[in-house]
Amino acid sequence: DTGVSQDPRHKITKRGQNVTFRCDPISEHNRLYWYRQTLGQGPEFLTYFQNEAQLEKSRLLSDRFSAERPKGSFSTLEIQRTEQGDSAMYLCASSLVGQPNTEAFFGQGTRLTVV
């Protein structure tokens, strides 16, 4: 396994369009996280899943955002009616539950530009 994989790496979309990003975690990892990173800032937590259950959502995750992890493996993050303020790097991370000191491993991110 080569790590957390995100697709696409870059996405340019027009304002008002819908976009969907995919994340494939490390295969044995059962926790999956989404973060958003805007220019000049650190990543900000959006949501996380344990297996297929979405257990925590940030207030940053407006009703235009929806995340799913239907079979407890890959996850998708959809943004509806995109706005220019949605332009950011969207990072996915995964970790393994059951280990007390586990850390999250990050993918290379999807950079979204809304024009």
Added chain:
Amino acid sequence: AQSVTQLGSHVSVSEGALVLLRCNYSSSVPPYLFWYVQYPNQGLQLLLKYTTGATLVKGINGFEAEFKKSETSFHLTKPSAHMSDAAEYFCAVRRSGAGSYQLTFGKGTKLSVIP
């Protein structure tokens, strides 16, 4: 609630000089602390982490950090900077134990290495 403050958004050092990147945290419970490195248009790579035990932790690429509870600090150091160390560095905190697994990141410090 947790927060991270990284002092200095940009640090420049000469090749071979000491690298010191500062991180102070705020946490209502014993924290887990992390340093991540990010190269341009890439995801985050874990450098090192503190969870429990020894307060001086060693990471990859010759970096180390010391957890000082009395100072609520977790500064990152490297004795001798290399050109390949030029990147952005993020300090992050997570609450220990079960419950929320989200990371709270600082705003990052961009390290430049002067030849």
